[in-house]
Amino acid sequence: MSQCPGDDAPPPSADSYDHLVREDRVHTSLYRDAAIFEAEMDRIFNNTWVWVAHASELPGPNTYKSAHVGRQPVLVTRDKEGKVHVLLNRCRHRAATVCENKKGKAPVFVCPYHGWSYNVDGKLRAVPRSEGYSADFDRKDYGLQSLRVEEYQGLIFATFRDDIEPLVDFLGPAKKWIDLFMKQGAGYGVKTMGQHQFRFPGNWKIQLENTTDAYHFPIVHKTFLTSLDEETEELFDVLGQGGWVEELGNGHSVMVMIPDLVDLEENLDAPIPERFQALASELAQDHDDAEVRRIVRAVGGSGFNLNLFPNLACSMAFFRVLRPVAVDETEITHIAIGMDGGPEAGNRARLRLHEHFQGPMGFGSPDDAEGWERVQRGSAAGKDLWILLNRGTETLVGHQAGNHVTDVSAEAGMRAAYQMWKRMMAV
Amino acid sequence: MSDGIALAAPPCITLQDAAEFIWREADLLDRHDYYPWLALWTEGGRYVIPIERDAADYAAVLNVVYDDAGMRAARVKRLISGFSMSSAPAARTIRTVSRFVVTDSGTDTVTVRAAQNLTEYKYGRTRVMAADVTYRLVRQGDGLKLDQKVVQLINSDDAQHGIGYLL
Known part of the structure; x- marks a missing residue:
């Protein structure tokens, strides 16, 4: 049997996991080994901000x-x-x-x-x-x-730790993206508005990877995309708008899919999208034009996924929380958010948008869950093989976000998360 | 009114009529025969799978499904497209609908609450899902139409799995 470069099996080791994570790949046992899962619960979840x-x-x-x-x-x-x-x-x-x-x-x-x-x-x-x-x-x-x-x-x-860094230091550069994400409150502040919960028979890190995986979007979510009007389908062309992935330290990363929707308080003069015209008309009864534009733009959600290691993502328009249950069982919660005290019409529009993609019968989530389950099932084969994370290793030259970012479809966010995993598992 | 059990006036839509409609709908869904299913609905009909167990207004809260005619059509298109990996193929399902109780009736409407037990099979695994289902049926022309269907899963406020078919 031919071997790909770097596919040599790792040496056995009692309690060191360094050899299972490389710059551009991780070992299959990270999805399947119950002993590794036990160590993760102790070394990661009992030792960081959750x-x-x-x-x-x-x-x-x-x-x-x-x-x-x-x-x-x-x-x-x-x-x-x-x-x-x-x-x-x-x-x-x-x-x-x-x-x-x-x-x-x-x-x-x-x-x-x-x-x-x-x-x-x-x-x-x-x-x-x-x-x-x-x-x-x-x-x-x-x-x-x-x-x-x-x-x-x-x-x-x-x-559980009194001696680790303050939360703000743990979040570091991610704070800027949290601030941007919370602009979905349109000046009212953000509140939660209910949640979808579902489980899949697979390892928690498969889900962690997915939030920073734009590469799958046009494939897995084809039926979501074709259910949209033409203008919105173009908006969700997540690989074609010059987006990027940026590492933020401590395993955190951001994946910008729609650069125009990074800052929801910018571009307020842009035409209101066709799909929000009815909402804008309804809002105009109680709000002036500037407020209507701010609210409508906030209702549409942010254009990025912020992945916070190990269990939270601020994902476009909702919070995505993962909960490891067993080495091959994970529970996901998609929490809908809206404007705290903001106009009811805007919040209802957000609920309907959330239902469209998210949850156990959304137009998106079931296909994600199926994909993750297929990863877990497939990882039963070839126990010495590796999971590849080598897409988009070159940084972009002259990109608006700087010279340290990679393409939106790069697996840089996953690489960052696994380097943090490696660091924490070495304790 | 005399002493004893008060009997409601006989509904214009009999329970037998309603049950036959409900069973036909269940059969269409188990066979993934979705275009005839779309035709069962009134134009303004709502298909709702709530999360909360006591929602006064489904439109004001988050649901698993809150479909008008447009969303139902889009959902069916998605499920039969062949491009959704959770529904190509979908799990096989067999559902039983029973324990019918008429909770409301009018000249040309009837509301029936029923129990649904559904078993799905995929990847060598079976899962069971139980639900209270409330159907509001209306008479239109010679037949009945589905005007509202609310599927309240027994664990609606807890974790589900991905569902690649219709409940």
């Missing part, structure tokens, strides 16, 4: 939502002072979950097993029949385990 919520999901005092950090269930809560807490959803007594609701409002969490109750900040409030414990039992020792929490532009992240 996205858990958007601020609008906790709309007032004593509101909460359930989330995960890696595989660990957590509660994200907001206390009476407005402070956000991320707490392991596990009673300190005998480990029962203290809450099984996806979201809600509660001033206290009472474990259903023996009635231990906790404040929304995690403090153990009361223990039934406490006289049964010895005199040195101190409730202060048994609060819900609390994670470190920091927030940027409404994006709430948590980490």
Whole structure:
């Protein structure tokens, strides 16, 4: 059997993973090896900033939502002072979950097993029949385990580590792109508006790669493209508009597919697209022309995918969250966003656009999920082969974004994510 | 009204008529025979697969599907195009619709709530999906038309898988 250059099998190794990630390829075992998955949950998800919520999901005092950090269930809560807490959803007594609701409002969490109750900040409030414990039992020792929490532009992240860099440093140059993404609030601020959830039988990194993979778009999403009007189909010609991929450090990257929609507060004088004419007319009843243009442009969404390692993407017009379940099972959540307090007509238009592409029966997501499943199935063959990431390794010359960027269809974002993976797995 | 069980006036569309329509629709969907399915609908009909379990206004919230006639036609075109890998081929499906309850009826309309159990098969794997389905049927000319169909999956507010066919 002939071998491609670089296809030699890696040497076996007990707990080092360096040899599985090269500049331009990663080893198939990264999708399939359950031991590697266990190590990822520990070395990556327990050791970095993991996205858990958007601020609008906790709309007032004593509101909460359930989330995960890696595989660990957590509660994200907001206390009476407005402070956000991320707490392991596990009673300190005998480990029962203290809450099984996806979201809600509660001033206290009472474990259903023996009635231990906790404040929304995690403090153990009361223990039934406490006289049964010895005199040195101190409730202060048994609060819900609390994670470190920091927030940027409404994006709430948590980490088990007190000694890693602040969130803003972890995000670094990605902050600029988060700022641009949040312009979809059209001056009203961004709020979440519901979510699609679906699972696929495949490794989480297949999904991570996909958010920075423009190469697949015209192939996999052909039926989405042909369902659009001509003007919008041209807009979604994501490989033909001079877009680019830019590494942002710490495994983060941005993939610009529609350069015209990088800054939604620019080009406001451009003609309103045909598909938004009816919306613009409706908005014009309550808003002046400048506001109508700003809102309509925001409703259409951003022209880029920002991939934040390891579990969040700000993807054109929504948040894409991945949750590793097992080495070959991943859950995806596509969170719709809209204008917080903005015009109802604009937000409804956003909901319909989200439904068109996203979710288990959208015109896009099911084909993505099928593709990812096919990757997992195919990776059962050729266990010594490699996953190629060598598309677009040359930086573009004289590009408007600078001399460090690669073509929109380059696999540079994936390479960046895997270099971060390598760095974290080496700990 | 006398004592005892109050009986509603007999509906103009009988449950038997409704059930036959619903079973024919289910059969079309299991056979992926989508163009005749499109013709079952009224012009203003809505095909809804909600996420939330108690939505007062589907238009105001995010759904899995919220289709008017244009979106239904686009969806059917996509599913039979051969270019959507999740539906070329689609999973095989077999669905049973039963437990019919008439929840509302008028001169030329009837609303029926039913249970649907669907099994899909693809890649050597079967999955089961259960749903409450509410059909609003209206009489038009000699026959019935589907004016609204709401498929409330048993786990609508939890994770699904990619679905490459119609529920």
